[in-house]
Every structure is written in structure tokens, then in C-alpha cells.
Amino acid sequence: MVYTAVMGYGVVGGGVVDVIENNRDLFKKKIGDDIQVKYILDIRDLPEDKNADKLTKDFNVIVEDREVSIVVEAIGGCKAAYEYTKKCLAASKSVVTSNKELVATHGPELLEIAKASGAHYFFEAAVGGGIPVIRPLANCLSANRITKIIGILNGTTNYILTKMISDRMPFDEALCNAQRLGYAEANPSADVEGKDTCRKIAILASIAFGRHIYPENVYTRGISDIAVEDMQRADSMGYAIKLLGCAQLIPGGDVEIFVSPCAIKKTHNLAHVHDVFNGVQITGDMVGDVTFIGRGAGKLPTASAVCSDIIDAAIDDASYDIYWQDRGSGFIRSFDRLTFKYLDGTDIPVVD
């Protein structure tokens, strides 16, 4: 029996518990063993919950239970999630998460602890939701030198931009719309100002280029100053405006990385990624461009990615491990040194 614990019982954590409980046969087939959620960590009292018998408020119960080999961190943020992840990994428990903030902020330290203890730290769900992108980047394209990554990595802003062009809806109204539909949070700044996209492109670039890129070193511009008129002008010139995370290896080894609303030709694969969908285009020296498109958020798509990581952790497969190190920030080309072509009459860079 493989025993797991789920920390944080919100949308993601609850989804993972449901999927494990409802798809035991599928897990058994893949892992070759039964799997069970032994504990659910949450600070709330939930006596009526169907999983009340598994709920605990005490993290120590989890970290001290030798039977628990895999812990799902669905707390989010960098406080308790950071402390608990460190302790779990140090106790040789594998940790699986969708927490992009934590990976982007403390990735090298956590990967180092995992490596030293023989545990795994997996985070496929941190970028692109359910779209397989981290594993393909790290494993399937392993024979390539990755030269470039550009991605629509945030569903909320992509939904807003889609509404702005398809319904000529001003930014504020599109944002309210997104909030009403549950696509945007009450405080939408992490999405709208590009922070979420920044964390995700920083993670992808760290994997691709083998050196950690801290979000604070990435020039980041959001979409709140984009007007419907900008989008219409772009449209009339054959372009779509998308919030992109862009990272590129420059000859010599430096890395160009930024987040910005960008104009891309309508013939570009990412120009057709609409609504809450995400899309990532990865360029390798052999394979050329490959593009991955799918739902970048949501309970089940995220649970899909988390659960595939749980299966890999249960198989206990070191060859899946991803590893990179902190090597300062000297290799990051600052944004003001980059040269762009701008869309006529705007300050929006053109990317291809």
C-alpha cells in the first residue's frame, strides 16, 4: 500500500483526494500497488466532511508517519508550504505540488534537499495546469538544446484579452466578467500584473537552461493598460495581442527573459489559443518548434497533472527527477538591453 497525505484541502487538494479515491483501479494498474490518502491537513474544522476521519491540523502527524511516502502540497504560497515541503523532503518523503510561487522562489533549495534525501520533488501542475509540459521539456526533448520558450501561461488574462477583442469589451468589464465566472480572484493582481506568468516562465526557463531564474529578475508587465483600440489595431495589421512569457538562449549563453503583452502574427499557433486555455511553444535545436495547448487551470486538469506526478513518485523513479542550481543572475540579460520591433503606433513588442 502506498500512503499519501494531502496538505491543503481547497480546490486542488480536494480534487486530488477525489481523484485518488475514485480511480483506485487506474492507480493500481499504473503503480502495481494500492494507494490511499491517509491524512488531509487543513486548518479548518470540517466535522461534516466526507473525509473527516482523515483530517488533521497537526503537520507533525504527517511528517512523523513513516508509512506516508508521498505528500501533496496544495497549500500554496511560500510560508507554511515552504516549511512543510522542506521537512517532508528532508524526511525522505516525496512532495508533489502545483505551487508555482514556491518552486519559482525556493526551487534550487528544495531540489537540493530532495536530491540529498533521495526523495522526489515534482511539480508538473505548476505550469500549464493539466498540459504535459514540464516532463516533455525535461525528458522527451532531452536530446535537444532548448533555445527558446514562449507561452500563454495564465488563463485569466488570456480570457480577458479574448473578451476584449471578440466582444470589444473594455479591460475592466472583461475582468469583472472573469471574476463572476470564477476565472479571476477577488484580488486579481497576481494574474493581471503578470506575476503568475512570470513565475511560470521562470520555472520553464530554469529547467531548459539549467540555472535558476528568480522572478524578481524578470521584467514583468501586465495587461491592465491594454486598450481595446490596441487590440483592434493589432488585429487589423494581422496580429493578436497575448500576454506572453518569453525566454531565449542568446549565443554566448546568456538568457533573455521577460513577461509582456506581445503582438504575434495570427498565423502563429499561439494566436489561436483563446479563453482560459494555455499554450506553450518550445524550440529545440533538433526538433524545431513544438506547441502544447490545453486547460491551464481548474480542479480536474490540475489534479490530472498532480496525480500523474503521484504515480511517478510511487514508482520511485529517479530518472524523472529534475534538477537545476542557483548560479546567480549574471547570465540574465536585462530588459532595457533587449531590442524589439514594436507594433506600429504602440509600445507593444512584436514576437515570433
Place this chain on the structure above:
Amino acid sequence: MVYTAVMGYGVVGGGVVDVIENNRDLFKKKIGDDIQVKYILDIRDLPEDKNADKLTKDFNVIVEDREVSIVVEAIGGCKAAYEYTKKCLAASKSVVTSNKELVATHGPELLEIAKASGAHYFFEAAVGGGIPVIRPLANCLSANRITKIIGILNGTTNYILTKMISDRMPFDEALCNAQRLGYAEANPSADVEGKDTCRKIAILASIAFGRHIYPENVYTRGISDIAVEDMQRADSMGYAIKLLGCAQLIPGGDVEIFVSPCAIKKTHNLAHVHDVFNGVQITGDMVGDVTFIGRGAGKLPTASAVCSDIIDAAIDDASYDIYWQDRGSGFIRSFDRLTFKYLDGTDIPVVD
């Protein structure tokens, strides 16, 4: 040192040899050991070739050399490739290939031999060229029940169809064009009549549904009877005509599978996959639709996929192994029992 042998020194085999020789540092980093091509099997005399010292005509030299742990089968077809693959796997040598005909025809037997001997049989390059699709389907989406796969799986026919609509070029002329550019072979029937697409969708469906699907059980219609007028009519109604391989799990467990020119809405992600590019859309019960787009053929994209399989074989990772069995064909729903909506005034099924 990891010793490999490459059987068949054509475009794919030559590409693989070049990539291994030119990217040793990359392989060493991933594998943790040096890698070397020890033999190249080819029936031709090539005394002037830069790798003349590695060339052999004798397969037994390879299969009897205990140092060789990984063999690349780039012969193609089901004759020598089949015999040699069986013997290599039985001798516990892992085999990596892009040979879709062999996998589609003898997959279950070869996977069984590999399983019994502890060797790996990997074929990421058999479908979608360099696009990571087999590994994501088998591993990254492992927590999903796959319900549907549709794909543009043949670059030659996609190039022809693209030319027919973008340049109003009749089929015959577009085919000549493709042949002149090296996209189509002198005898183009395997591509044009849909056989190549059939093998590929059969492989993807076999992985997804866990039961082997033989190409001869898949209804297959090619594109040679598609007229420019059909494509224009589709275009005016908001559709694109693409040659699709389609496979779907029907409630109850049967499988619907066919290859046909199909009409898809222009808003569909695959409608924007043009020229020689391939695209695959996989639907899982949790993740929803995910789409993979990239170059489906060519020396380097194919070598990219073969080399990532070589790396996985060198790591000797059983958790990557894919396995399915022959369980007859009773579960395949015959094409005449399927019901379609047809594009007005044509016999072209509409797919979404």
C-alpha cells in the same frame, strides 16, 4: 561507456549517428556515462563514408556483441527490421525505432519479448516525428482515462491539402510539388491513401486503450479524391478539410477508429496545423483536450525523438515501458456502424 548500434544508414539512421557523435556532452550529462556508436549496419558498400570503420553488413556481429546494449532500428518495413528487432530484444538489447509499420503490425509480440527479457522497446519517433506524444500519452496523462484521440499524423498529405486550399492547386499538382520538395516519396501511396496515418492512429489508440489495433481493422480513406471545390465549399462554411486519424472510446468499452478526410471547424486547434506540420489532440476525462503540434517528419526532428528514447533506454528505466496486448478485434466498431454528420453536399464527415 554505453555502446549502441544503428541498423539502417539512411536519413533517420544517419541523423541519429550524427546527433550522437556531435552531442556527446549532452548525452553524458543526461545518462551520466559516455555513449558511442559501435556499429552501423547497412547492406551497401560505403568505403568513403566518414564512419566506414563502423560499417558492417553482418547483423550477427551486433546481436552477439555483449557490449552493445541499445540498438537503433532505422531499416523500416517488416522484413529484416522485424527479424532483427526480435533477435535484439531476445538478447536483452533495447531497441529504439521510428518504424511505425513494424510497431503497428507486430507491436504486441515485440513488447512481449522485451518484457520477458528485461529490454526496452521504445518508439516515440514512430508517431508525430519529434513531437513528444507517445510518452505524454503513456506517462504524463497516466491519471486520466483517455477517451478520444484525433490527429493530423502525416505531413505529406497535410502539405498537399494546405496547397490545395491556399493556392487552389489541384491534388495532382500539389502532389508533384510535394515530391519535388522531398516531402512525398516517388511512390506516394502509403501517405496519400492514408496508410501511414492509419498505422499511427492505430499505435496511439493501442497505447490509450490497452489493446492492439491492427491497421487492417481500421477503415482508411485517403485524400486522392478530394477536389479543390470540396475544400473551398468547406472553407466558405467555416470548416477546414484535414486528413485525420480518429479514435474514440465508446461507452461500454468498444473503440471507434477510422482514417478519413474530415471537416473540422476553423476554430479547432488542428485547423491551424498547416504544411508538413502534425498535430494531435488527446482527450482525457480529467484534463479535457490537450493538443501537441510540431514537425512530424524530417531527419533532425525524428533523430530528436529517437535520441530521447536512447537516453531513456540508457538510463534503463522500466517505468517508461509501454505495454499492451493483442485481444482480438471484437472491440473495434466497424466503420459502417458509425454515424456521422456530413459536410453539406459532400461525403466528408464532420468531426469535432
